[in-house]
Amino acid sequence: MTTLAKKLHFARLFPLMKKDIHPQTHPVIFRDAGAGVDFRAWSTVTSEEKETVDGTEYFVIRLDVSSASHPFFTGKQKLVDTSGRVERFKKQMEKASSKE
Numbered sequence: 001m002t003t004l005a006k007k008l009h010f011a012r013l014f015p016l017m018k019k020d021i022h023p024q025t026h027p028v029i030f031r032d033a034g035a036g037v038d039f040r041a042w043s044t045v046t047s048e049e050k051e052t053v054d055g056t057e058y059f060v061i062r063l064d065v066s067s068a069s070h071p072f073f074t075g076k077q078k079l080v081d082t083s084g085r086v087e088r089f090k091k092q093m094e095k096a097s098s099k100e
Contacts, residue, residue: 023044025043026046026058027042027058027059028041028058028059028060029061030043031063032063033063034064
């Protein structure tokens with residue numbers, strides 16, 4: 001008996017997943033609204049919106065942010081101008097200290 005045959009035989013004798021304890025999974029499309037990208041996967045999440053692709057019905061889950069649109073993954077980070085904030089804070093502190 002080959003190694004692969006032994007593994008398959010063992011898998012038949014001792015199933016890895018217990019029955020009736022796992023949640024129902026469904027085919028799902030995760031749609032990133034910002035990037036316009038779809039990710040097809042299996043998930044326990046469902047929605048009212050459905051779409052058929054290649055003969056399979058998928059639940060459509062709309063996302064605000066995914067790896068296709070998040071700045072960490074895309075490398076397009078927004079620079080925040082903190083100099084105006086710092087100057088405004090210093091002015092407020094000067095006003096506060098002059099009142100005392």
